Amino acid sequence: MNSADLGRRVGVPSTALFTDQYELTMVQAALKAGTADRRSVFEAFTRRLPEGRRYGVVAGIGRVLDAVENFRFDDEMLTFLRDRNIVDGPTLAWLADYRFSGDIWGYPEGEVYFPGSPILRVEGSFAECVLLETVILSILNHDSAVAAAASRMSAAAGGRRLIEMGARRTHELSAVASARAAYIGGFDATSDLAAGFRYNIPTIGTSAHAFTLLHDSERDAFRAQVDSLGRKTTLLVDTYDVAEAVRTAVEFAGTELGAVRIDSGDLLLLAHRVRQQLDELGATGAKIVVTSDLDEYAIASLAVAPVDAYGVGTQLVTGSGQPTCSMVYKLVARASSADPAEPLRPVAKKSLGAKSSMGGRKWAARRLDENGVAEAEVVGTGPVPDGLADRQLLVELVRGGEVIARESLDTARERHIAARRGLPMSAIQLSKGEPVILTEFV
Known part of the structure; x- marks a missing residue:
């Protein structure tokens, strides 16, 4: 279709x-x-x-x-x-x-x-x-700006996966167009279901901090997510103590744990520490996903970190400082x-x-x-x-x-x-x- x-x-x-x-x-x-x-x-x-x-x-x-x-x-x-x-x-x-x-x-x-x-x-x-002047320019100026930002981020990522997650940072219709343009520019997936539905872009997403805070403990939250989504899920580990969260993640998902996501802090330092901890716990196949207001420069700065995927929102859907062409x-x-x-x-x-x-x-x-x-x-x-x-x-x-x-x-x-x-x-x-x-x- x-x-x-x-x-x-x-x-x-x-x-x-x-x-x-x-x-x-x-x-x-x-x-x-x-x-x-x-x-x-x-x-x-x-x-x-x-x-x-x-x-x-x-x-x-x-x-x-x-x-x-x-x-x-x-x-x-x-x-x-x-x-x-x-x-x-x-x-x-x-x-x-x-x-x-x-x-x-x-x-x-x-x-x-x-x-x-x-x-x-x-x-x-x-x-x-x-x-047709205005509608053509409004589409080309917006989409080309996002695609150019996506291309720069893709080049900086050096083959690592990129996830578009900027729907909450822009107009709801712009979010769909942004996901489409980002995919053209080199992103691999989007969090926006409307973009996945309309343009058949791969979609991705598991849980936010609210899900952890909903439960009486992080252990309860992780148990609930693994029971529902399986051991290959991605667990968010920076709500409280990262090291403790990683231990709990492996406890419930085992060495089949799909990935952990880090959304705050010193991403370079935390990625190295988390990778070492995952390997020591036997979860050598678990991936590390980082988010937290990334742009192409932040992505490039993480080139030496053991990061497997980046989630990008605000900077992508606003053209990384250049919202029009x-x-x-x-x-x-x-x-x-x-x-x-x-x-x-x-x-x-x-x-x-x-x-x-x-x-x-x-x-x-x-x-x-x-x-x-x-x-x-x-x-x-x-x-x-x-x-x-x-x-x-x-x-x-x-x-x-x-x-x-x-x-x-x-x-x-x-x-x-x-x-x-x-x-x-x-x-x-x-x-x-x-x-x-x-x-x-x-």
């Missing part, structure tokens, strides 16, 4: 009002002026990476496709727009029949990107394309009519400072060095050079309004791992720096 079927099964609402009012007022004015149907090309891109980041991660493409499919104005929405006098009668009639009928190309989910990368290209009439959605080319034979001409904002952009319908390719490592992101509007023809990054996602490129999250996740491996080694350094490869405009 693909993500669209899952989305419909759980009742995904229309996305038509996930937009800004000026999108609709622009449509009204363009309809009146007779320019609404001019063939247009919009592109989503970022002028710069978040400060100190060396690469970005494309996430949210699957959710964008769902949003485009579900962008419909129902009677209740149209009544709201009419009662608020947001748009006029002819515009309401046009919105009532709205269905995106254009084409969308984009970087496949999980791919990496750099400043100027044309991450998404939306083609159709001006009116039908401009309406500052992507924009700009008109880059347009024709003078709806005629397919009418040539497109480049258009671009020509403002002072950092907000200017490059006009024209773009392609993008990644040039590799003699060792097969990425050395440049090449972006152009003319013919694609022969040496880059087979390295193009944009793929067709929507044709004539129909989604044609759905894929599993596992495919996106594997793509990201491969894309990150194809970057120079300095890409995974946690120290602040410039983009690991430059963008060349040709």
